[in-house]
Amino acid sequence: xxxxxxxxxxxxxxxxxxxxxxxxxxxxxxxxxxxxxxxxxxxxxxxxxxxxxxxxxxxxxxxxxxxxxxxxxxxxxxxxxxxxxxxxxxxxxxxxxxxxxxxxxxxxxxxxxxxxxxxxxxxxxxxxxxxxxxxxxxxxxxxxxxxxxxxxxxxxxxxxxxxxxxxxxxxxxxxxxxxxxxxxxxxxxxxxxxxxxxxxxxxxxxxxxxxxxxxxxxxxxxxxxxxxxxxxxxxxxxxxxxxxxxxxxxxxxxxxxxxxxxxxxxxxxxxxxxxxxxxxxxxxxxxxxxxxxxxxxxxxxxxxxxxxxxxxxxxxxxxxxxxxxxxxxxxxxxxxxxxxxxxxxxxxxxxxxxxxxxxxxxxxxxxxxxxxxxxxxxxxxxxxxxxxxxxxxxxxxxxxxxxxxxx
Numbered sequence: 487x488x489x490x491x492x493x494x495x496x497x498x499x500x501x502x503x504x505x506x507x508x509x510x511x512x513x514x515x516x517x518x519x520x521x522x523x524x525x526x527x528x529x530x531x532x533x534x535x536x537x538x539x540x541x542x543x544x545x546x547x548x549x550x551x552x553x554x555x556x557x558x559x560x561x562x563x564x565x566x567x568x569x570x571x572x573x574x575x576x577x578x579x580x581x582x583x584x585x586x587x588x589x590x591x592x593x594x595x596x597x598x599x600x601x602x603x604x605x606x607x608x609x610x611x612x613x614x615x616x617x618x619x620x621x622x623x624x625x626x627x628x629x630x631x632x633x634x635x636x637x638x639x640x641x642x643x644x645x646x647x648x649x650x651x652x653x654x655x656x657x658x659x660x661x662x663x664x665x666x667x668x669x670x671x672x673x674x675x676x677x678x679x680x681x682x683x684x685x686x687x688x689x690x691x692x693x694x695x696x697x698x699x700x701x702x703x704x705x706x707x708x709x710x711x712x713x714x715x716x717x718x719x720x721x722x723x724x725x726x727x728x729x730x731x732x733x734x735x736x737x738x739x740x741x742x743x744x745x746x747x748x749x750x751x752x753x754x755x756x757x758x759x760x761x762x763x764x765x766x767x768x769x770x771x772x773x774x775x776x777x778x779x780x781x782x783x784x785x786x787x788x789x790x791x792x793x794x795x796x797x798x799x800x801x802x803x804x805x806x807x808x809x810x811x812x813x814x815x816x817x818x819x820x821x822x823x824x825x826x827x828x829x830x831x832x833x834x835x836x837x838x839x840x841x842x843x844x845x846x847x848x849x850x851x852x853x854x855x856x857x858x859x860x861x862x863x864x865x866x867x868x869x870x871x872x873x874x875x876x877x878x879x880x881x882x883x884x885x886x887x888x889x890x891x892x893x
Contacts, residue, residue: 502632524877526864527845529670529819531731532794533868535787537779541734544773548766557766563757564749565592566768572775573741580702581716582725588746591753592763595738596700596728597623599752600663602742602759603696603724604631606751613659617645619822619852619861621670621698624663635854638662644669644676647683654691661694666714668701668818671852671863675816678711685717695723700740703732703784705817706792721745729771731819732780732787737767791819791867797874798866805882807889821864822849825885832859835888842884844877 548557564570569592574584584590593599600623608614610632616624618637628635636657639649645664653659664684666676676684688695697714715725721744728740740763742752756762774780798821802812812823825831832848839846849861866874 502630506626506629523840523843523845524869524873524880525845526866526869526874526877527847528868529731529865530735530868532787532790535783535790535867536734537774537783540774540779540783541770544770544779545766548769548773553769557769559765561762561765561768563753563762565590565763566765566772569739569768569772572772576775577713577725577727577741577743579710580699580725581712582743584743586746589743589749591742591744591749591756592768593726593728593740593742593752593756594760594763595730595735596698596726596740597627598738598756598759599724599726599728599740599742600624600696600698601627601630602752602755603661603694604628604633605755606748607660607694608633612661613657615650615653615657615659615662615693616854617664617669618854619671619849619858620663620854621665622847622851625854637854640672640674642674644674644680645684647680647687650684651687651691654687654693659693661696662688663696663698664714665698665701667699667711668704668815668820670701670818671820671847671849672822673813673815673818673820674822675708675711681712681714682717685714685719685723689718689720689722693722696726697723698726700726700728700731701818702727703780704788704791704819706788706795708816715743721748724748729774729780732784733771733774737764737771739763739767739771794866794869794871794874795821797871798864798878801875801878802882805879807882807886809889810885819865819867821866823862823864824849825860826889827860829885829888830859831862831885835884838884839881842880844880846881 548554570587570590573590604627608631611634613634613636614628615636615638617640625635636653636659638653639646666681668675695714713725715723724742724744726740726742799814809826810823812821832850836848847863849858849863850856852858
């Protein structure tokens, strides 16, 4: 521990890390851990939605079984074979047909899949297209690989196809990152025809698509849609899914699906990162899938989240200024709110909201060009209905005060 007057070493950090800033949401977790803060900032499942009783039974059974020792030992980087087999069945619901287990990889949460893909494909200066706005962790990860991010315009039904092709032609990107179902941060969903077109456009221009689907199971209305990967005829789409939002984020278990060649490169990259995803939790997830427990959990939790979503939409209509506009998602965990451009919810308003004990994520962290300061992301899954009404009223009162000041 340094003392006053001690000379501190001038650390010579790598170029890729010296200018990195923390992920906006991870940084805000320091604030929202305070018990008196009403948080609409994180993307966490509701505490009461976590299947602790089911997990206790499954883990006890696994640790009492003949394979307990092997589950606690090192495992194959590719994944625990029973988990990969169940995972191959699991992705069939979004139209993905896996011919061989060499096309699927166990990953330590969906975010590792993003990191491994960038590690496999991105060189310094390569360009990555992202929907504007995009998941806040993606710019953070891309910067570690010294990539340049380009935002693609987004419409009410997701990414704008004309702008997508325009950006491809102008910037010759190596990769497109997209969350087509209940997008983080907007909650929007891309329809089937657009998904087909995305597959066609990117295949034509030899652009890799990284399709991220962590929220697809959390559908409160409408029908399940086929993945972009299901329309992949060229092998340019990598599909990621995770059990963080449906079973447990603490387990860090997910899946990557791609061509055999791509999975092999992701596997090599993973060997240098964490060797393998925790085998015990892969086995636990396998049992959730085999025993139909995931469906039981979703049948219980989807109505819970639907009530929270409806409560927040009702509160927004009651308390937010009339100039505010927001999305009405069919699923997922987020609502995206847009204000007139004269309102900066990333600056003074954000700081005042924290002072009034309410947290959200300002929209500028989701735009690669730093715009979106008039937007914010609200999460409804981890607050009680009472706190949703209370917190949205506090924010609404604050915003109305600021709007009156602007006028």
